[in-house]
Amino acid sequence: MPELSQETDRARGALPFxxxxxxxxxxxxxxxxxxxxxVHWGARIKPGDVVVLRHPFQQDLLxxxxxxxxxxxxxxxxxxxxxxxxxxxxxxAVPEEFVLGRVRFxxxxxxxxQRSPFxxxxxxxxxxxxxLSDRSASRRLRAR
Numbered sequence: 001m002p003e004l005s006q007e008t009d010r011a012r013g014a015l016p017f018x019x020x021x022x023x024x025x026x027x028x029x030x031x032x033x034x035x036x037x038x039v040h041w042g043a044r045i046k047p048g049d050v051v052v053l054r055h056p057f058q059q060d061l062l063x064x065x066x067x068x069x070x071x072x073x074x075x076x077x078x079x080x081x082x083x084x085x086x087x088x089x090x091x092x093a094v095p096e097e098f099v100l101g102r103v104r105f106x107x108x109x110x111x112x113x114q115r116s117p118f119x120x121x122x123x124x125x126x127x128x129x130x131x132l133s134d135r136s137a138s139r140r141l142r143a144r
Contacts (some may be wrong), residue, residue: 016041017104020052020064026079026086027064030131036107037064037131043102045075048133050103053077056091064103066134075099103131 020037030050031037039052045067053075055061065077065087073093079086088094107128114123 016043018101020062020103022064024084024086026081026084027066028081028084030066030080030134031064031103031106032108034109036109037103038105038107039101040104041101043104045099045102046133050131051075051077051099052101052103053094054098054100056094056098059098062100067099105129106131 018039018041020039022031022035022037023033025033027050037052045051047067047069049067050064051067052062052064055063063086065079067075068078068088069076071093074095076088076093078088105128108123108126110120110123110127114120
């Protein structure tokens with residue numbers, strides 16, 4: 001499951017926006033290990049948004065998931081990679097107060113193996129992208 005680096009929790013100060021770093025594969029293809037995120041702390045959440053939340057069983061662990069559906073018990077969150085697990089199918093709905101913010105942008109750093117001019121240009125065109133709401137998570141929810 002994508003965890004966020006320890007710096008993320010410290011960066012969540014008085015500013016409404018802050019950085020986070022993804023570790024893990026559960027949000028592939030939207031987010032990859034090593035991606036840097038710009039998080040809007042305390043933002044209003046709607047179904048389809050990619051969010052940062054506290055893990056329900058380990059509150060000191062921050063994770064990033066897609067908010068699929070609002071339920072009585074809280075948010076039903078899913079990873080975009082159905083095979084990675086570590087989402088509401090494992091631990092149920094996440095209480096509203098555990099959802100900390102909405103991911104606005106993703107920055108994918110240049111890897112060491114990306115050195116040819118073609119790959120550098122390709123990286124430059126796709127390195128920074130907004131993370132948009134996607135309704136595909138709710139379709140996946142109904143399919144289970």
